[in-house]
Amino acid sequence: MARVFITGSSDGLGLMAARLLLDQGHKVVLHARNQNRAKELRSKVAAADSIVLGDLSSIAQTKSVAEQVNELGAMDAVIHNAAVGYQEPKRAETEDGLPQVFAVNTLAPYILTVLIRKPKRLIYLSSGLHKQGDASLNDLTWERRRWDGTQAYSDTKLHDVLLAFAVARRWPDVLSNALEPGWVPTKMGGPSAPDDLDQGHRTQVWLAVSEDPAAKVTGQYFYHLKRRAVHPAAHDSKIQDKLLEACKEMSGVEFS
Ligand SMILES: NC(=O)c1ccc[n+]([C@@H]2O[C@H](COP(=O)([O-])OP(=O)(O)OC[C@H]3O[C@@H](n4cnc5c(N)ncnc54)[C@H](OP(=O)(O)O)[C@@H]3O)[C@@H](O)[C@H]2O)c1
DSSP states (O other): OOEEEETTOSSHHHHHHHHHHHHTTOEEEEEESSHHHHHHHHHHOTTOSEEEEOOTTSHHHHHHHHHHHHHTOOOSEEEEOOOOOSOOOSOOBOTTSSBHHHIIIIIHHHHHHHHSOOOSEEEEEOOGGGGGSOTTOTTTTOSSSOOOHHHHHHHHHHHHHHHHHHHHHHOTTSEEEEEEOOSOOSTTTOTTOOSOGGGTTHHHHHHHHOOOTTTSOSSOEEETTEEOOOOGGGGOHHHHHHHHHHHHHHHSOOOO
16 A cells, blocks of 8 residues: 655546545545645545645745645655646746746646655656747746747646656656646646546556556656657756756755
């Protein structure tokens, strides 16, 4: 039996993954952005181990999420699932002066990766859209470019792969992988998303707990339990390190 922490598990694929893990007999630590969402979540998933609270668009609250998780003891796996979607109409700015989509999708998983006691496995939710992400990393906070919500989301999903692969390279004792779940009809995917919702949560659960040798790999990218090609820049250690350095500058949290 494993103990798994899932960010953004109040809805969508995070909630589905939590339910599947619980059905398989594992322990799950859930995460909701605030008390109200946690209350709703508690009524949906009574069997959860605990629910940690925090809005991942805030650096301070993200650090608090890491502290809450660490207080619960070691996790076997962490699934970095929470994200804001690709239809943000404007550069919504967080309390830290960052675009919300970058804060939630890129900086929060970076901070949580560094601050949560090292688990055995790390899983990062990316998207097929990562392939059109900007690998220059030259304007992470959208101060020089004209806002484009789809591009901003795609950039962050490339960052998630860069982060997964950087961790795989720097921490050989941890299995760190990324995946795309398909375009599925969650709140983010929208009602007309064409892919199979019932396949959308299975790969992250498999990577988190399976003893299948195919799941016990590191530095790989998956779609529906199969390896899939990534943006070539994702393997570039200089670009990975550039992202880690930028995240360190913005958060004050150093990857070591
Ligand atoms: N659905 C798709 O078609 C699709 C395709 C490719 C990749 N993905 C990826 O799959 C993952 C899950 O997506 P989904 O479709 O399940 O999305 P979703 O249904 O919108 O759920 C997102 C989850 O993240 C949480 N969240 C968002 N912003 C947060 C914040 N600031 N603080 C705390 N929690 C926050 C949400 O909380 P609330 O419930 O409170 O909003 C919710 O629990 C994401 O990483 C996404 O990029 C999805």
